[in-house]
Amino acid sequence: MQKTVVLGVTGCVAIYKACEVLRGLQKAGVRVKVVMTKNATEFIQPAMFRALMREPVAVGLFDDAPGDPIHHISLAKEADLFLVAPCTANVMAKLAHGIADDLLTTTALATTAPIAIAPAMNVNMYDHVATQENMQTLKARGVRFIDAGEGYLACGDVGRGRLAEPDDIVAAAIEMLEVTHDLAGKHVLVTAGPTVEPIDPARYISNRSSGKTGFAIARAALNRGAKVTLVTGPVALGDVEGADMARVTTALQMRDAVDAAFDDADIAVFSAAVCDARPSNPSKRKLKKGADDEALMHIELTENPDILATMAGRKRPEQVVVGFAAETENVVANARAKLERKHADMIVGNLVGEGRGFATDENEVVFVYADRERRLPLMNKDDLAHAILDEALEKLE
Ligand SMILES: Cc1cc2nc3c(=O)[nH]c(=O)nc-3n(C[C@H](O)[C@H](O)[C@H](O)COP(=O)(O)O)c2cc1C
Structure with missing residues (x-):
């Protein structure tokens, strides 16, 4: 018609x-x-x-x-x-x-x-x-x-x-x-944004992730007919209408929300920038400059759980797991090392810093597999979202 x-x-x-x-x-x-x-x-x-x-x-x-x-x-x-x-x-x-x-x-x-x-x-x-x-x-x-x-x-x-x-x-x-509902009947789990790890009620450790890529993937998956769960750290983006939204703050909360949705997911895309570590003993009261200098200047850290590695480690053969590697150098080598270390099916590698990657509307990435890589031209995050889903769907079929 x-x-x-x-x-x-x-x-x-x-x-x-x-x-x-x-x-x-x-x-x-x-x-x-x-x-x-x-x-x-x-x-x-x-x-x-x-x-x-x-x-x-x-x-x-x-x-x-x-x-x-x-x-x-x-x-x-x-x-x-x-x-x-x-x-x-x-x-x-x-x-x-x-x-x-x-x-x-x-x-x-x-x-x-x-x-x-x-x-x-x-x-x-x-x-x-x-x-x-x-x-x-x-x-x-x-x-x-x-x-x-x-x-x-x-x-x-x-x-x-x-x-x-x-x-x-x-x-x-x-x-x-021409958009087809090629993800109808599939469940896509997406993580997005940064995690925020409190030092005290006022201070925290976090990163520059805006969540835009993950939100674009969630929207694209919904448009293609998928059921979508979006687990996001604190970002300045409104809910994706139609997605099952889980808004979390810390890596531990993100792990729990992902854990609850992962087994049911057909495709899991881990685009969140999870903090590698968190303050071991966050203070319940604001630390004071002077009186609490010792605690402020020597923040003891505990490693956060590796959500991608944990989930990919328990994935069923018919599930597809996509990870992200934001790097400032050696993108392909670092992304491939991450792929092997974490047992993901694919890593989306991208250069960040100097105005690239975080908080922008466009990105230039490379899809990294165990045996090959595919470079994509600079594209907006909506097009990139579809390209990632195309790739994941191909693996799924
Ligand atoms: C010569 C001229 C060029 C304009 N070019 C633009 C433009 O490129 N983009 C824009 O947002 N508004 C532009 N404007 C202002 C809009 O015409 C104005 O905001 C108007 O209220 C828009 O009406 P509309 O959005 O109902 O079409 C221009 C106005 C003039 C007089």
Whole structure:
């Protein structure tokens, strides 16, 4: 059956590229229905899209659509994918907060189809904490972002915020339309984030893991039909809707939550950055500089349980265990040593530090096996999540 993309078009300079996106989708055999914001019509007349689509263009919430009194609901139901390209900072903010004050945003709220966003804006608008928080909110809800790298912007600035190339937007949309439920009936266990090991009620030992990769894997597995358990350390990310969430703090708590879910899991992906050690005797009261210098300057540590090694050591032959190795050097050699030491099926090795890996939205990794390795290009964490699940599924079958 022919798939339908509802293409949301918003008010920004990159709007001319929406015509190419529309044409690209049509060439791929997709039916496209365009919804414009009122401000978008300040940049391009609806007639342009009407000519390319040979269908009416929807703009006003209260316009009379022929034979269709509640246009936002019919559009919402028709969509196999709701794609906003280009998406302004304004529409992104509205979508993040459930605001529905025009046809585009009301349709977005009414649809149950997957949503993809290709942002386009000035670098300062893109980097603004409000925009970044809105993006995180939407990502946590499973909205897919199709981002360009850095580049020259229409305003003359250089940086993030440039609309992705139309070909890349079309390719991502097609991929989303074709997503199969190839993990239906499978249970995927994912660990994410750092662990936090208290020294006293105020101080702790932890690391820079943001949890973004693990959360992306959980979302991708859910989209592919899996039952998902997500065990996460403290992170600034909202719950993954549909996943069985276990929020923990310490490595010992993470071990217990993983222990409870592991035997039932078909695939277990250990992306959490578990602290190797914890303070042996965390103080119940805040240690005082001066009076408690001895305790503060000589923190005795106890090794934490190795969750990956413990679980992989007891895995059944039909279970697949994937580990992560974040390294600052010799990624492949270190990842292979970890694979052998911990009896995992695969290690995802990645270079971290100097702006790479932790807390970024992109990553460049290498899949390391006992007898071979596969290098992947730099990709966003959503694409990486699917690549990891593809690999795990292949091992499972
Ligand atoms: C010439 C011009 C270019 C603009 N370019 C952008 C842009 O690239 N990205 C963006 O988020 N807003 C841009 N804006 C601001 C938006 O048009 C403005 O926030 C508007 O309220 C967006 O409306 P909409 O989100 O309902 O389409 C631009 C405004 C003008 C006048």
